[in-house]
Amino acid sequence: MSPRRWAAAALVSAAALAGCSSWQPGSPTVTVFAAASLKSIFTELGALFERENPGTAVVFSFAGSSDLVAQLAQGAAADVLATADSRTMATAVDAGLVSGAPVDFAGNVLTIVTTPGNPQGITGFADLAAPGVQVVVCAPQVPCGAATERIEQASGITLAPVSEESGVNDVLGKVTSGQADAGLVYVTDARAAGHRVQTVPFTEAESAVNTYPIGVLAESANQLDARRFVDLVTGSQGQKALAAAGFTAP
Secondary structure, X not given: OOHHHHHHHHHHHHHHHOOOOXXXXXXXXXXXXXXXXXXXXXXXXXXXXXXXXXXXXXEEEEEOHHHHHHHHHOOOOOOEEEOOOHHHHHHHHHOOOEEEEEEEEEEEOXXXXXXXXXXXXXXXXXXXXXXXXXXXXXXXOOHHHHHHHHHHHHHOOOOOOOEEEOOHHHHHHXXXXXXXXXXXXXXXXXXXXXXXXXXXXXXXXXXXXXEEEEEEXXXXXXXXXXXXXXXXXXXXXXXXXXXXXXXXXX
């Protein structure tokens, strides 16, 4: 590993593990770069991995998939990459960042979320383009934004969002804080938000199903545990947990 990558790994691990009583300096870690929409389920799977591999800690960095790939290309150190679409993973593969072939492990679709009570009376995708409706979406360069664009193209309906965010968590935050009437997020994020939002499914979402791939990074300093984490996600335990969180099979 280059000095820059080693230093980055040390900083990430030290910050993330400072409060971990079961981890000791020198013990193995697995650093996972994962799409923002995976935060809840991967945190759960990380805890399971640590229970099944005592002494090994899982460190996460969650962000928009394109941001994660850009960080890796600039020298950030990590062991595993999981993105929210195949296009972004292909960028990482083409850049030589991934070791071997990534594996598809889940699928997801967008849904509409509104503030509780749905005061604008939104019933479908077309309503998001109505005058006076403040809608927020993901930026086009991240998978949830690319999916939004595919839905616009398929439906012939063009939105005029008040803002474009770098990840679904930011979109969700705009809606739950009352800064927007509605937003487009993944079904799994809407489910995790619970009573903080009202969900409005729409049929056009099926025209833009996102497939999530995962892979071990070429410059991983812990290839063995990285592959074990990938095996957990793609194996029966991981697939059961993903399904319970609302993800579909890849």
